[in-house]
Amino acid sequence: MGSNKDIELIKDGKRIDGRDFDELREIKIKAGVLKRADGSAYLEWGKNKVMAAVYGPREMHPRHAQETTKAVVRARYNMAAFSVPDRKRPGPDRRSIEISKLISEALEKVVFTEKYPRSVIDVFVEVLQASAGTRCCGLTAASVALADAGIPMSDLVASCASGKIEGQVVLDLGKNEDNYGQADLPIGYIPRSDELCLLQMDGNLSEDEYEEAMDMSIEACKEIYEIQKEALREKYSTELQAEKLNEEEM
Amino acid sequence: MSDEETKREILLPGDEIKQEGLKPGKGVFKKDGKIYAAKLGVKTIKKGYVNVAAQSGRYDPQKGDKVIGTVTDLDASYWTVDVNAPFPAVLHVNDVPWRVDYGDTASYIEVGDALLVKITDVDEQKRMQITIDEEGLRKLDVGQIVEIPPSQVPRIIGRGGSMISMLKKYTGCKIFVGQNGRIWIDGDLEGQYLAIKAINMIEENAQALGLTEAVKNYLKEETGKDFDE
Numbered sequence: 135m136g137s138n139k140d141i142e143l144i145k146d147g148k149r150i151d152g153r154d155f156d157e158l159r160e161i162k163i164k165a166g167v168l169k170r171a172d173g174s175a176y177l178e179w180g181k182n183k184v185m186a187a188v189y190g191p192r193e194m195h196p197r198h199a200q201e202t203t204k205a206v207v208r209a210r211y212n213m214a215a216f217s218v219p220d221r222k223r224p225g226p227d228r229r230s231i232e233i234s235k236l237i238s239e240a241l242e243k244v245v246f247t248e249k250y251p252r253s254v255i256d257v258f259v260e261v262l263q264a265s266a267g268t269r270c271c272g273l274t275a276a277s278v279a280l281a282d283a284g285i286p287m288s289d290l291v292a293s294c295a296s297g298k299i300e301g302q303v304v305l306d307l308g309k310n311e312d313n314y315g316q317a318d319l320p321i322g323y324i325p326r327s328d329e330l331c332l333l334q335m336d337g338n339l340s341e342d343e344y345e346e347a348m349d350m351s352i353e354a355c356k357e358i359y360e361i362q363k364e365a366l367r368e369k370y371s372t373e374l375q376a377e378k379l380n381e382e383e384m
Numbered sequence: 385m386s387d388e389e390t391k392r393e394i395l396l397p398g399d400e401i402k403q404e405g406l407k408p409g410k411g412v413f414k415k416d417g418k419i420y421a422a423k424l425g426v427k428t429i430k431k432g433y434v435n436v437a438a439q440s441g442r443y444d445p446q447k448g449d450k451v452i453g454t455v456t457d458l459d460a461s462y463w464t465v466d467v468n469a470p471f472p473a474v475l476h477v478n479d480v481p482w483r484v485d486y487g488d489t490a491s492y493i494e495v496g497d498a499l500l501v502k503i504t505d506v507d508e509q510k511r512m513q514i515t516i517d518e519e520g521l522r523k524l525d526v527g528q529i530v531e532i533p534p535s536q537v538p539r540i541i542g543r544g545g546s547m548i549s550m551l552k553k554y555t556g557c558k559i560f561v562g563q564n565g566r567i568w569i570d571g572d573l574e575g576q577y578l579a580i581k582a583i584n585m586i587e588e589n590a591q592a593l594g595l596t597e598a599v600k601n602y603l604k605e606e607t608g609k610d611f612d613e
Contacts, residue, residue: 166440172440172441172442173440173441190442190470191442191470192442192470193470193471193472202509244397246413246422250470250510251508251509251510252470252471252509252510253470253471253510281396281397281423281424282424282440283440283441283442284423284424284425284438284439284440284441284442284535285423285441286397286411286413286422286423287397287398287422287423288397288398288413288415288420288422289397289398290396290397290398325398326398326420327415363396366396366424367394367396370394370424370439371394
């Protein structure tokens with residue numbers, strides 16, 4: 135975390151982008167945006183733009199990676215070369231391998247993997263534009279895409295980060311807050327069972343600050359959960375209404 | 385049907401199904417005495433069981449399904465058949481209507497052949513057994529195959545088979561809809577062409593209002609026939 139305090143992050147009780155301490159950036163999700171994939175979702179979260187696609191369950195290659203009793207959830211997080219101000223060198227790096235692993239493990243917690251032994255569920259997360267908190271964006275979009283793909287799962291995963299800037303605990307760090315703040319705490323939350331499936335921390339928080347940050351994030355995740363569900367309903371309810379009418383005719 | 389299947393509503397994974405006295409069926413899971421939807425789909429109630437019928441996703445093979453497969457590989461005593469499932473199915477020489485000598489599989493069914501088969505068993509590892517040795521099952525030598533998403537198969541068939549019988553009547557084609565989303569069509573070329581156009585229309589407008597009527601009007605217009613009179 136940057137100790138470099140050349141930028142004022144809090145002014146008159148408001149944050150640098152005018153938000154309150156416990157305010158999320160604007161989130162928009164659209165389900166089922168790609169025709170070729172079994173399921174997909176597009177998410178805009180502040181200035182972040184993320185696309186997620188799901189393929190499968192399908193045969194696992196390489197075969198030695200198959201699990202005889204369950205499916206493997208294999209996520210791949212990738213940042214587009216044009217997603218950041220300086221060109222990002224394409225291909226997997228230390229950071230994207232880490233995020234791929236953590237998204238895979240978070241999603242595996244909700245998917246009923248035992249229903250598809252020996253197979254793989256591929257999840258692709260492409261970051262088109264990055265502006266802090268892309269791992270949360272990726273996880274949130276991926277779980278919508280999984281539901282869109284008709285994968286059996288116990289719940290959706292909502293994800294959000296909170297952190298500390300200038301000694302103040304705040305929700306959903308923006309670009310500058312992430313770079314010049316003191317701590318960042320992304321979580322993945324399963325609302326139905328009130329469980330966590332992702333927890334990371336960068337920087338330092340006291341015990342009290344940690345509790346405060348957690349409470350903030352969980353509340354925000356519940357909000358995000360509703361946006362996710364709304365996105366899925368929007369796609370499928372129109373189809374359903376029509377289907378009902380068709381049946382009445384028949 | 386009204387007593388078995390009453391209200392339809394869309395459910396998302398993790399949605400609780402608040403209904404007393406029902407047993408968990410397909411597409412749902414039970415936790416702490418409550419029933420939840422396990423996938424995105426429509427709630428249906430049948431014989432005291434509550435199910436969630438998927439609205440999207442890949443084909444999930446079920447015992448007893450009749451599907452269309454293509455042969456991808458063969459060995460001395462079995463063929464490997466792709467039925468659009470996560471894994472290929474195995475067709476053993478015992479499950480064909482001919483007596484096939486060991487090593488003589490290629491003279492009966494070759495790689496690339498299309499088959500109308502029935503799934504006789506799916507084990508817990510999702511390994512499938514299929515058969516072609518039953519009435520109505522056969523090698524598909526003529527016609528063509530089109531593919532649609534498996535979740536749209538009920539729409540092509542229609543309530544009580546209304547849509548599919550209409551397609552057959554107007555196009556004069558033989559049509560078989562496999563549960564795996566593959567449709568076999570045979571007949572004169574014009575009829576086949578029309579059937580494919582109609583299927584595409586159903587696929588693209590699955591959510592449109594008055595689809596059956598629209599398809600019927602389209603078929604009437606194209607063929608100049610009218611079976612309503």
